[in-house]
Amino acid sequence: MALLEVNNLALSFAGLHVIKELSFTVEEGSIASLIGPNGAGKTSVFNCLTGFYKPTGGDITFNTKSIVAKKPHKITQMGMARTFQNLRLFKSMSVLENVMSGMHCRSKAGPVGSVLRTAAQQREEAEIKEFCETCLKFVGLLDARDRIASNLAYGDQRRVEWARALATQPKLLLLDEPAAGLNHDEKQQLIELINKIRDELTITIFLIEHDMGLVMKVSEKITVIDYGEKIAQGNAEEIQNNPKVIEAYLGKEEDEIG
Amino acid sequence: MSIQDILLQQLANGLILGSFYALVALGYTMVYGIIKLLNFAHGDLYMLGAFVGFIALSFLSDYIGDGWAGIVCSMVLSMIAVGLLGVLIQRIAYVPMLSAPRLSILITALAVSMVLYNGVMAFTDGQYLAFTTDLNYEGVQLGNVFVTNTQMVLVGSSLLLMIVLYLFVHKTLYGKAMRAIAIDQDACRLMGINVNKIIALTFFIGSSLAAAAGVMAGTYYGSIHFFMGFIIGLKAFTAAVIGGIGSIPGAMLGGLLLGLLEAFGTQIPFIGTEWKDVFSFGILILLLVFKPTGILGKTEIERM
């Protein structure tokens, strides 16, 4: 069953068509990717999915409900979490506090409860903490829980973002260029982590990536876009042999070298 | 007076008020357009302009009198002095803050504004000063409506200033650089434009326009006060937003429109002059909520 279904998605601003009639699906329990050369509109697609941009046309169905024109926080509440291309941690807060932000939409203590420190509020705080520590443990960062987020190494900061996204208890996890800025070893760990999240937590994963090697290794289904249009779709092998993809994607890389 | 006369009279009042608003709004919009800073101190530069003009006029009146010649000379002096002060403020207070969080730079701007008006208050003891000029009350009778020469000259000269500014921004290399910086500062730097110099120039022009408005207001109302910049600062900001903040023609249009709205607004039954400010702040709030891009502002990507 398709967990995410995008139909004829279109986005344009100031007369510029960033996304044109894009359709694809992400099956429940799968690892899917969206790839394309620089400036192809990948992040714009993400921003439409997560509610940061309002699409100018088309429909997005998540978990059988339409999420077009819903606010980002509502979409997260419905079970879609994301990471950002450039790290967007709460820099001056501790790692644990960062992860706790993900639990915000799964908890409900209000100001009155907080001031009075009611039994329910205290119980909830303990639950938040416990769950977030589990998330940190999952990404292997439990030891760093009390450190200030911005003092962590880059690769670790990425993992904090992951833990934070996991803390929202998502059904679908959107990863915006998860391998950007990682070295070879870290990329290997990343591949393991992606598989672990899908297999152990049964969370569907949809990622945008530049790194073809990584995409080919993890994804079961790949959608390729260029200039906001879908040019190919299929599994790793099909994509690798698709002449259109080679022209748009690999051809471009040769240009860059030359 | 007939309804027609009242409307005509209010048209005249609205135009003069509106041209003051427009001049001050221009500075807001130029600075905002170029570095996205809401310069809270801008209204105070208008006030300072009036005071510098006042001082200049009291010196000059011994030599060239306090008629139009004296007023124009002191206006020019005031524009230069306040323009330089604007650049100084930018250098001292805003340059170090450009990478700071937005809240910090807003508070800094507010602090600058406080320094300016409290400084003037301390020196004038919070008193009103009489801005005496040698202008008479001659004018033209249009039906039952009377328009003084002073009013016409003031509206005329602010229009002139606006035309000069428009030509400067659209026909000169400096103007082109300004517009380019407003779009992409980093790209301008790479293209070899001296960005800091152009930003300083923008502050200079914006501040001197406010000073010009200040001197004109002093001439027109006949008295000046340390707090005179506060309300007009707010109003001019409203005008800039009405026109679309960042847009120069927008600020002119917005200023005139707000002046006219206020003038006619006070004629609506139950909205007397005592409610005038509530009326325009009300417009501001409604506008910001429902159409924050204003009339001529660019629409941004719709974000949820």
Next chain:
Amino acid sequence: MANFSDTLGEWLRPQKNRMFILLVLAAIAMLIPLASSNYVLEVMTNVWFYVMLCLGLNIVVGYAGLLDLGYAAFFAVGAYTTGILTSHFGVNFWLTIPVAVCCSACAGLLIGGPTLRLRSDYLAIVTLGFGEIVRIVARNLEITGGASGLIGIERPSIFGFQLNQIVHFYYVFLLLAILACFVSYRLQHSRMGRAWQYVREDEDAAEAMGINRVAVKLYAYVIGAIFGGVAGCFFAVKMTAISPETFMFQQSVLILLGVVLGGMGKIPGVIIGAFALVLFPEVFRGLGSMRMLVFAIVMLIIMLYRPEGIWPAKKS
């Protein structure tokens, strides 16, 4: 100086030491009336009053990171609610407090609801405009006593005991200040307080984490408004007279100054800021009209050289 504050910070780390300091300070505050003149009491009462106002604004500015330039408006709503209800309708003072809480919360909702999604600088201007609107309305309406305001507001009694001396009000305001500290502290260290910090640091990331940024800001706004409203109620009965000029823009700026001076978002900092705000002009009486100028210059210097305020920032 830096060394001293470092050692102090180190010593203050354990909860036990902090509680000890707090108890000592509270005891000193309680005992002040035993050994001081009416003048000192008057000044200190004013300090506690500004502590409450500054802590209220701190929720908006320090916690949620929203610049509010019309905070005096909420203070005015509280003061006028009590003033009007007690003098025109003969309502008991204590009953006016819940009404004032509702009114100021509604004012917060009314202005915050539609405007909190605006950019921060637009919001600052809107709050400024709103502050002016409230003041002008108070000056133009008949029920608020017009430009001269309300006079002869009755002093409240509690269990048949009328609060009419400065020492009574000293304790009332001290209690309010302590209550304000307590509520601020609890809020800061809760799910709500964390949400404010998330939104302050990165709005987009906070939204992506499922935080409704408008709702979170609105909470800050309304809670801040309630602080101001309650402070206003007590202000009205302490002064027995209120006029629109009390709630001018300068008042809002003064409260903001207290928050910025000590350190936005830090309770001890804000308290120090409020102290500085009230004590400075008392100590330097000779300054006269230069007072606000000096304040303004200090604020500018703080923003340029020590934007975190007097109180040191938390270290990791």
